[in-house]
Amino acid sequence: MISALNVEDPLDLERQVCFALSIASRNVVALYRPLLDPMNLTHPQYLVMLALWGRAPLSVKELSRMLALEPATLSPLLKRLEAVGYVTRSRDAADERMLAVALTPEGAALRERALEIPPAIVAKLGMSLDELRDLHGVLTRVIAAAERR
Structure with a gap:
């Protein structure tokens, strides 16, 4: 049993990075x-559209890599x-x-309608752009660290 004398429980739910990420994501x-x-x-479809609005046309393989999704997960979205x-899907000539x-x-x-989404999300979160940029940077480092496993 963990003592309450200044010893933090390493299994405390509120301290778990995975828990915070899961709740924040949801x-x-x-x-x-x-x-x-x-x-x-x-x-998930919005993420596909973001990738395509930036770089269409793309192969399923490229989309899969960009979105970190298995092709079997991506296929039903497409x-x-x-x-x-x-979108259209066709065999590459x-x-x-x-x-x-x-x-x-x-x-x-x-895409024109979607331009309204980022500022709406920023407003709903009530966080500054600097805070969100910092958060994005930290999360990007977390993703890279997890992928290096």
Whole structure:
């Protein structure tokens, strides 16, 4: 038993990085939901669209790497985005094994509406841009450290 005499319990739930990350992630993603619903997007689909708005067309392999998602996880997201008319998937003419993902005109136009999302999230969080940039930097280092395992 851990004594209460200035000895911190290493298994205290409130001290766990994994717990804080899990709760923060769930709560922040929930803030996106009312902003994404009118665009007919889920948060994972929004991440796919962000990647495509920045660099389309992309192969499934490139998207998988960028989003740190397995192709088997990414495939259903792409199918749903294709079904709502935001993306197309086609075989790469140079390499039939590669599946290329491109934006449709509707998917590209959706970017304009999405420009409202980052400032809305910043406002909902009530944190300064400097705090959020610092948090992003720390999380990026956490991700890199975990990937080095």
